Amino acid sequence: MNRTTGDDGGHGEGGGRDRDEAGRARSARPRDGLGRPLPYGAEGVPRQPEGVVRGPDETLREAQRLLDAGMPFHAHEVFEDAWKSGPEAERDLWQGLAQLAVGLTHAARGNTAGGARLLRRGANRLEGATPGPDGAYGIDVGGLVAWAQELAERIEGAGGGGRVVDAAAEAPRLCPRLA
Known part of the structure; x- marks a missing residue:
């Protein structure tokens, strides 16, 4: 990550803002297991790499591992990769799962109103999702x-x-067949 040096309201060390190689704003601060930023220099939880293309089973296994470890924020990032790299027809499925993970993240952070809202939004999106070629990949959508x-x-x-x-x-258990 590259860092700019201009004053932007105190983002990052020395007032610079974290930027990626393309100049987009990206926070390089370490994060805890729920995705909350920690002070620079603190030891955080390793981030999920962005833009990873996984198959549905690999996506579900990795997201379940992260959920079971109490890291729903990181599971959301796995689902985000799936919706960005998967077929357009499956976008609601993966976005709904991502919203459930973010809802759980907010609830675990103590933001009950935001958590409940995102859990319901994710549930509604899942109910309207078009299943993939293998149904919904064995995902227990109703559950x-x-x-x-x-x-x-x-x-x-x-x-x-x-x-x-x-x-x-x-x-939650995402997919009983992968348990």
Whole structure:
């Protein structure tokens, strides 16, 4: 990553903004398991590489591994790669899964309102998704929709107000055949 040196409101060390080789803004700050930025120099969780093209089974296995490890933010990045590199007809499937992962991320960070909203948005997108050539690759779409709706109700119900959930304990099962 290259860094600019101009003042942009304090992003990065010395006020510079993190940039990639093409000059696009990219945060090089380390992040924790829920994707929250840490101070420069802190030891963070390794990031998921961007733009990785995986097959559906590999995508599901990697995302499930990350969800089980309590890293839904990183699982979202895996799903994001799938929707960007996969067939247009499957975009809603992968975006819906990414939204579920981001919803769980927000819930684990204590943002119950945002978490519930994203869980419901992801569930709605999954319900309207066009299955891939192998159905939905064995993804338990109905189970995920029910899981997302139940978790959204639970985090809003128990007083909401920043109730933090354990991301690993709440991780859904994406695809029973890959278990």
